[in-house]
Amino acid sequence: MSDDNRELTTLEKSYLRSFQLRLTLLKWILLLFGATSLVLGLVLPPALIFARQDVSDIQSFTVIATSLFIFATGLLFTGYGLRQSLRPKSKSTQLRGTLLETRIYVRGSAYYRYFINDIQICWPPGAEDIIRPLIGTYVSLRVAMIEIEPHARLNTILSRFSRKTIKRQPSGYGIVLNHQTAINIHKTLKKYGRHYLLLHQIKWVLGLGLWTAFTLFIATRPYIFTTISKPNIFLFLLMLIGYLIASGTTLIIVIKSYQNLRKRLNPQYNETPHEERLKGN
Structure with missing residues (x-):
C-alpha cells in the first residue's frame, strides 16, 4: 500500500457507503440467524420436558443433541457477527501487489474472492472480463478502504473452534x-x-430470483410429481432439457424486448455496453 492518498469524491463516497451497507447487512443477518438459533436451542429441551406425549429415550437424546448443536451454531454465528467493526477511510489508497483468486464451494456452487496480500478486493459488478487476465499478475489499483477492527477476545475464542475460518x-x-x-x-x-x-447488480439478482421462483412454481405442479413418479427417466430428462431451453429462450426474448421498448420510449436511450460504461465512456 502506498502513501499517495487523495480525498474521495462525493460519488466515490456514495459508492463506498453502498459496500459498507452491504457488509453491515451481512453482519446483522449473521446476528439474527445466531440469535434465532440460540433461542431455538434453549426452547427445544423445555418443550420436550413439558410435552404431554410420551417419547422414547432415543428420541429424547436426539432432541437434546440437536438442541445443543443448534445452540452452539447460534453462538458461533453471533460471535462472527460481533467479532469485527467496519471503519471506512475518507481517503483513497493506491494498492499494489499480486492479485490472487480463491474459490469457496457451497453446495456445489463456486464463489470467487480476490486478494492482494490480506486485503480482499471488491470489484464493480460486471467486471469479470477485466478481472480474468489480471489473476496472478502484479497490479496497481486505486481503492477505497474499509478497515476491519476485530474484537480481540472474541477472535481468540472463535479461533479455538474454527481456526481455518478466522x-x-x-x-x-x-x-x-x-x-x-x-x-x-x-x-x-x-x-x-x-x-x-x-441497479445493474440488482437487475441480475432480481432476474435470477424471478427465474428461481418460476422454476419452483413449475416444479410444484401436480403433473410434475406424476411424471417423476413414473419409471421413465428418458421422459423426465426430456422435460428438463426442454424447460431449460424454453426458459433460456424466453429470458433472451424478454431482454431484447425490454431493450427495444426502452428505445421506443426514449430514442436517446444509451446502448453503450457495461464494460465501456465502467470506463466512464
Missing part, C-alpha cells in the same frame, strides 16, 4: 475505484447516475 478473514476490503483505463468509478457514476452500479 485465518481466511481479510484485514480489510479494498473497493476498486480506478484501474488504468478499464475502470473509473467516478466518471461512470457521474455520467450514468450514482445508483447505476447498484
Whole structure:
C-alpha cells in the first residue's frame, strides 16, 4: 500500500457507503440467524420436558443433541457477527501487489474472492472480463478502504473452534475505484447516475430470483410429481432439457424486448455496453 492518498469524491463516497451497507447487512443477518438459533436451542429441551406425549429415550437424546448443536451454531454465528467493526477511510489508497483468486464451494456452487496480500478486493459488478487476465499478475489499483477492527477476545475464542475460518478473514476490503483505463468509478457514476452500479447488480439478482421462483412454481405442479413418479427417466430428462431451453429462450426474448421498448420510449436511450460504461465512456 502506498502513501499517495487523495480525498474521495462525493460519488466515490456514495459508492463506498453502498459496500459498507452491504457488509453491515451481512453482519446483522449473521446476528439474527445466531440469535434465532440460540433461542431455538434453549426452547427445544423445555418443550420436550413439558410435552404431554410420551417419547422414547432415543428420541429424547436426539432432541437434546440437536438442541445443543443448534445452540452452539447460534453462538458461533453471533460471535462472527460481533467479532469485527467496519471503519471506512475518507481517503483513497493506491494498492499494489499480486492479485490472487480463491474459490469457496457451497453446495456445489463456486464463489470467487480476490486478494492482494490480506486485503480482499471488491470489484464493480460486471467486471469479470477485466478481472480474468489480471489473476496472478502484479497490479496497481486505486481503492477505497474499509478497515476491519476485530474484537480481540472474541477472535481468540472463535479461533479455538474454527481456526481455518478466522485465518481466511481479510484485514480489510479494498473497493476498486480506478484501474488504468478499464475502470473509473467516478466518471461512470457521474455520467450514468450514482445508483447505476447498484441497479445493474440488482437487475441480475432480481432476474435470477424471478427465474428461481418460476422454476419452483413449475416444479410444484401436480403433473410434475406424476411424471417423476413414473419409471421413465428418458421422459423426465426430456422435460428438463426442454424447460431449460424454453426458459433460456424466453429470458433472451424478454431482454431484447425490454431493450427495444426502452428505445421506443426514449430514442436517446444509451446502448453503450457495461464494460465501456465502467470506463466512464
